[in-house]
Amino acid sequence: MDLSKKLGLLLGPTFFFILLNLPVTLVSEKGDAVIAVAVWMVVWWITEAVSISVAALLPLILFPLLKIMPINDVGANYGSPIIFLFFGGFVMALALEKVNLHKRIALNIIRITGTTPNKVVLGFMIATAALSMWISNTASTVVMLPIAMSVIGLLVNDADGFTKDDRNFALNVMLGIAFSANAGGIATVIGTPPNSILIGLLENEYNIEISFLKWMVIGLPFSIILVSICYLVLVKWFFPNKKLKFTGSKKIIQEELNKLGPTSRKEKMVLTIFGITVFLWIFRTLINSIFPSLGLSDTIISMIAAVSLFAIPFNFKKGDFIIGWSDTEKLAWGILVLFGGGLALAEGMSTSGIVDMVANAISTSEISILFTASLLILLMLFMTELMSNVALVAVLAPVVAGIAIGLGVPVLYLLIPVTMASSCAFMLPMATPPNAIVFASGYIKVYQMARVGIVLNLISVVLLILLFQLVVPLLF
Numbered sequence: 001m002d003l004s005k006k007l008g009l010l011l012g013p014t015f016f017f018i019l020l021n022l023p024v025t026l027v028s029e030k031g032d033a034v035i036a037v038a039v040w041m042v043v044w045w046i047t048e049a050v051s052i053s054v055a056a057l058l059p060l061i062l063f064p065l066l067k068i069m070p071i072n073d074v075g076a077n078y079g080s081p082i083i084f085l086f087f088g089g090f091v092m093a094l095a096l097e098k099v100n101l102h103k104r105i106a107l108n109i110i111r112i113t114g115t116t117p118n119k120v121v122l123g124f125m126i127a128t129a130a131l132s133m134w135i136s137n138t139a140s141t142v143v144m145l146p147i148a149m150s151v152i153g154l155l156v157n158d159a160d161g162f163t164k165d166d167r168n169f170a171l172n173v174m175l176g177i178a179f180s181a182n183a184g185g186i187a188t189v190i191g192t193p194p195n196s197i198l199i200g201l202l203e204n205e206y207n208i209e210i211s212f213l214k215w216m217v218i219g220l221p222f223s224i225i226l227v228s229i230c231y232l233v234l235v236k237w238f239f240p241n242k243k244l245k246f247t248g249s250k251k252i253i254q255e256e257l258n259k260l261g262p263t264s265r266k267e268k269m270v271l272t273i274f275g276i277t278v279f280l281w282i283f284r285t286l287i288n289s290i291f292p293s294l295g296l297s298d299t300i301i302s303m304i305a306a307v308s309l310f311a312i313p314f315n316f317k318k319g320d321f322i323i324g325w326s327d328t329e330k331l332a333w334g335i336l337v338l339f340g341g342g343l344a345l346a347e348g349m350s351t352s353g354i355v356d357m358v359a360n361a362i363s364t365s366e367i368s369i370l371f372t373a374s375l376l377i378l379l380m381l382f383m384t385e386l387m388s389n390v391a392l393v394a395v396l397a398p399v400v401a402g403i404a405i406g407l408g409v410p411v412l413y414l415l416i417p418v419t420m421a422s423s424c425a426f427m428l429p430m431a432t433p434p435n436a437i438v439f440a441s442g443y444i445k446v447y448q449m450a451r452v453g454i455v456l457n458l459i460s461v462v463l464l465i466l467l468f469q470l471v472v473p474l475l476f
Contacts, residue, residue: 008047012055016040020066030352033066038345038395045391052388053334056341059348068348077347078340081299082200086339088302089190090331092274093135095309095323097330099266101274102131103143107257110147111250118235121172124148125180129227132184133191134274136332138433141181145437148173150252152443167443168239174438175239175452179230179426181434186423187223189215189298193335194393197342198419201397204343205350206411212281212298218475222420222467229459230426238452266314269322273312277305335390342394355402362406369407370469373414376400377464380421381457385431389422412476417464424460427453 001009019036026032037058044055060078064071096102106127113123124144131140152170185192189199189212199215202208235241280287280301288296314320349355362372384392397415404414425431427450429439438444 004047005049008043008049011047012040012043012049015043027357028353030068031354031357033062033068034345034348034352034354037062037066037068037348041341041345042391042395045395046387051334052391053337053341055391056338056394059341059344063344063348068352069344073347074344077204077343078337080200080204080340080343081297082196082203082343083336083339085199085299085302086190086193086196087331087336088299088304088306089134090336091306091309091323091328092277092302093139094327094331095270096135096274097139097143098323098327099264099270100260101267101270102135102140104257104260104263104267106131106140106143107147107253107260111253111257117169117241118172120151121169121176121235122231124173125176125227125231128177129180129184129187129223132181133187133223137181137185137192138437140184141177141434141437144177144181145441147253147256148177149441150256154252165241165243168241170443171239171448172234172241174441174443175449176231176234178432178434178438179234179456180227182423182425182432183223183226183230185223186226186420187216187220188212189219190302191219192423193339193390194419194422195219197339197390197393198397198415200339200343201346201401202412202415205346205398205401208412210412211285212301213283213285214475216282218416218467218471219420222463225463226424226460229463230456233452233455233459237455266322269312269314270309273305273308273322277301280304338390338394342390342397345394346398349398349402355398355405358399358402359406362403363408365406367407369409370465372403372407373417373468374461374465376403376414376418377421377468378461380418381424381461381464384422384425385428385457389425389432393419393422410476413468413472416472416476417468420467421460421464424457424464425453426456426460 016036016039019039020033022032026035040062041055041058044050044058045052060071060074063069063074109127109130110120110123113119113126124147128140128144131143152166152173186195189195189210195215199210202210280296281298284296284298284301288294309322310325312322314322380392380396397419400414400418401411404411407414425435429435429444429446429449435449439446439449
């Protein structure tokens with residue numbers, strides 16, 4: 001265990017006990033107890049002294065002991081409908097990966113976009129972003145990396161060696177995969193965990209529901225614009241490769257597709273269930289208006305998909321199913337626990353008066369709404385370079401909601417752009433798993449990622465401020 005983890009392990013509970021026994025009251029007896037728990041969680045989250053999912057279990061122990069909330073109320077957050085929405089999404093992602101459908105989809109996208117250097121980069125970015133809408137950005141990066149390494153291998157081993165243009169192409173592909181994995185998840189509710197933390201907070205605390213389709217209306221265009229900007233900044237500004245020509249990439253893509261063979265029955269079954277689920281998510285509101293007694297929700301649709309993948313037999317005689325429970329060993333259970341901890345912390349902040357205190361403090365100040373929104377977006381985006389974006393949203397989202405109430409603007413107006421900002425970390429290898437994975441390829445140096453990343457971070461801030469000012473008020 002390194003020094004920062006050892007320090008974090010000790011400092012978390014130390015700060016907790018200090019804050020709990022302060023001679024002055026900061027908010028209220030309950031509020032101070034919630035702050036103490038939040039600080040313990042944040043210290044463990046930042047230092048990763050223990051798994052961030054383990055830190056997320058602290059409210060389950062401490063809230064009842066400190067009389068903040070009864071155990072039943074705390075536990076309800078760990079079984080919130082939004083957690084089961086994500087569980088269904090995870091099961092679908094497992095099925096896509098198990099039958100290799102995600103790889104087939106990615107390869108076909110790259111094949112369609114073309115095989116000139118810049119088109120190959122674009123193909124990798126579109127494929128990665130498209131996958132990240134439905135499966136974890138880590139998984140989509142892991143799928144794309146070996147294919148990218150094969151294509152780059154053509155340049156390393158060609159007649160002229162590994163030239164500057166070759167290096168630029170390698171950088172574009174690797175950074176393109178990481179950046180589009182981060183940006184692609186913004187497009188859907190299940191694309192990245194911070195989106196679900198937000199949806200859960202809005203439903204639990206404010207009775208505001210954002211449907212799968214409504215999120216896509218705002219998330220998908222933003223994601224497309226961000227991926228396009230990433231592409232242009234990489235290939236036109238930082239790492240152009242004007243003289244580069246190669247023909248072998250088409251052969252590699254085709255070879256990879258040939259290895260997969262023809263589309264199997266299992267793949268077709270998964271694709272059918274996946275297609276029906278997305279259709280139901282998108283047209284749920286229309287279906288409910290035609291059949292009012294049905295009461296479909298995004299979570300119910302997600303769970304129908306999950307149960308179908310477990311229960312519809314691929315081969316009835318042999319009792320062969322698409323996925324079995326043993327496959328869920330690969331499921332990101334820790335993320336689901338993390339959601340629960342985030343929602344519990346948010347409810348603790350709300351019931352103890354912390355959110356009201358923030359709201360009152362802001363309402364009596366003379367701070368400009370635009371300045372506050374810009375500052376919060378900037379803070380979230382650059383803080384997520386250093387700590388888990390899920391943990392960050394779990395801590396900051398309730399506070400941002402209080403700030404919105406204090407400013408007299410609907411909570412959605414501030415929460416949506418601030419939450420999206422948590423997925424726009426392009427600067428550092430440790431900021432997101434995709435950044436770390438491509439950095440480990442050996443083709444990227446930290447200063448190269450940071451140089452492009454700071455530009456993309458600042459562009460993202462501008463885009464999110466425009467989103468706050470012009471787009472969110474129109475849609476919500």
